[in-house]
Amino acid sequence: MSEWYLDFVQLGYEPKENELICIFRVEPDGISMEEAAGRVASESSVGTWTTLARLPERIKKIMAKVFEIDGDIVKIAYPLDLFEEGNIPQLLSSIAGNIFGMRALRNLRLEDVIFPEEYVKYFKGPQFGIEGIRERLKIKDRPLTATVPKPKVGFDVDEYAEVAWEAWTGGIDLLKDDENLTSQNFIRFEKRLEKVMKIRDKAEAETGERKSYLVNITAECREMLKRAKLVADYGNEYVMVDIITTGWSALQTIRDECEDLGLAIHAHRAMHAAFTRNPKHGISLNVIVKLARLVGVDNMHVGTGVGKMVGKAEEVRRLTDLCRNEWFHLKPVFPVSSGGLHPGLVPDIIDLFGIDVIIQAGGGVHGHPKGTHAGAKALRQAIDATLQGVSLEEYAKEHKELREALEKWGHLKPK
Numbered sequence: 001m002s003e004w005y006l007d008f009v010q011l012g013y014e015p016k017e018n019e020l021i022c023i024f025r026v027e028p029d030g031i032s033m034e035e036a037a038g039r040v041a042s043e044s045s046v047g048t049w050t051t052l053a054r055l056p057e058r059i060k061k062i063m064a065k066v067f068e069i070d071g072d073i074v075k076i077a078y079p080l081d082l083f084e085e086g087n088i089p090q091l092l093s094s095i096a097g098n099i100f101g102m103r104a105l106r107n108l109r110l111e112d113v114i115f116p117e118e119y120v121k122y123f124k125g126p127q128f129g130i131e132g133i134r135e136r137l138k139i140k141d142r143p144l145t146a147t148v149p150k151p152k153v154g155f156d157v158d159e160y161a162e163v164a165w166e167a168w169t170g171g172i173d174l175l176k177d178d179e180n181l182t183s184q185n186f187i188r189f190e191k192r193l194e195k196v197m198k199i200r201d202k203a204e205a206e207t208g209e210r211k212s213y214l215v216n217i218t219a220e221c222r223e224m225l226k227r228a229k230l231v232a233d234y235g236n237e238y239v240m241v242d243i244i245t246t247g248w249s250a251l252q253t254i255r256d257e258c259e260d261l262g263l264a265i266h267a268h269r270a271m272h273a274a275f276t277r278n279p280k281h282g283i284s285l286n287v288i289v290k291l292a293r294l295v296g297v298d299n300m301h302v303g304t305g306v307g308k309m310v311g312k313a314e315e316v317r318r319l320t321d322l323c324r325n326e327w328f329h330l331k332p333v334f335p336v337s338s339g340g341l342h343p344g345l346v347p348d349i350i351d352l353f354g355i356d357v358i359i360q361a362g363g364g365v366h367g368h369p370k371g372t373h374a375g376a377k378a379l380r381q382a383i384d385a386t387l388q389g390v391s392l393e394e395y396a397k398e399h400k401e402l403r404e405a406l407e408k409w410g411h412l413k414p415k
């Protein structure tokens with residue numbers, strides 16, 4: 001056959017410092033690993049299925065190069081000229097586009113992307129970073145707490161505001177809309193925002209603690225811009241965006257808008273598991289977390305290792321490092337641990353994350369036998385106990401809300 005895929009294979013090639021590197025897991029379908037790797041490099045850079053009558057010499061310079069094959073792991077170096085500065089959708093259309101549909105492969109997974117500073121420098125990254133968020137909320141030496149009113153959707157504005165009051169006065173720092181709560185006909189966005197912000201001010205006065213609202217602006221992009229502006233007008237610190245369902249282009253637009261509005265971004269990753277959980281095919285959360293930090297979210301869900309969602313402790317630790325590690329000029333991202341959490345799991349979470357984590361418990365607060373206010377108190381008591389090095393059971397002797405939570409859930413790891 002006249003294929004030229006092996007022209008994209010140069011084992012032993014030393015990638016240049018300013019090349020972008022992709023690490024793929026490749027399962028060929030009836031062809032050699034070398035040819036399969038060459039096809040991935042070709043289709044994700046300049047090639048197609050056959051040789052071409054016209055291929056100027058200078059274009060050969062931007063061909064991607066397979067430089068390492070180790071078992072089913074393939075490493076490919078990409079000259080930066082392949083990518084438009086600051087354009088995440090275009091990057092993904094290249095390194096995470098057609099290649100997943102090629103018949104020559106049975107499976108393909110993009111495990112990681114190593115971005116050179118030459119590429120990263122075009123992105124703002126997080127506006128606030130962990131220190132900036134702590135500064136705004138005046139919370140220094142403990143994890144932040146969040147709760148999502150449950151049932152996820154259904155409350156009207158007044159009921160929602162009641163839950164917000166109970167949660168915030170019970171000790172919750174951040175009230176978070178659920179990922180599928182936006183502006184349904186029984187709880188329109190601005191009505192909810194206006195009422196909850198009034199409650200926020202009252203709860204701050206009542207508790208002497210800063211409180212904030214992770215208000216979900218997820219919608220069509222122009223509508224999100226309108227909602228972000230409203231959030232700033234009402235004096236809130238955050239917007240929440242479902243970054244996978246809204247898409248990378250929208251997130252880049254919202255990030256720019258939030259720079260002007262001085263709003264932090266809470267990134268929810270709903271739908272990621274459609275393409276991240278299959279170990280043989282799709283895209284690793286390594287890539288999603290790196291892209292979210294590049295674009296500039298301030299908080300990012302990374303899993304629990306002990307809760308109801310997939311994602312073992314090892315993965316959660318790795319994603320947390322990707323949020324918080326030194327990465328050129330980019331500020332760190334606050335990792336969010338959420339999904340089946342309750343007071344009985346707080347020691348596991350603090351053991352896994354340390355204190356630079358946002359602990360979100362929805363059912364684990366509103367499912368408390370004595371209700372939301374007690375559930376919020378129990379969550380804070382579990383954090384206090386753990387930071388003092390006291391067992392939850394010991395601390396529960398003097399703290400009834402924690403005792404009642406432990407009587408219901410113990411240290412259950414829900415599925």
Ligand code: CAP
Nearest residue numbers: 148301303309338339340341361362363
């Ligand atoms: C958690 C949650 C979050 C999940 C998302 C939910 O509620 O609100 O959306 O944590 O998963 O709807 O399930 P509970 P992840 O606290 O009641 O479990 O954080 O893994 O992206």
Ligand code: MG
Nearest residue numbers: 148178179180
């Ligand atoms: Mg949710």
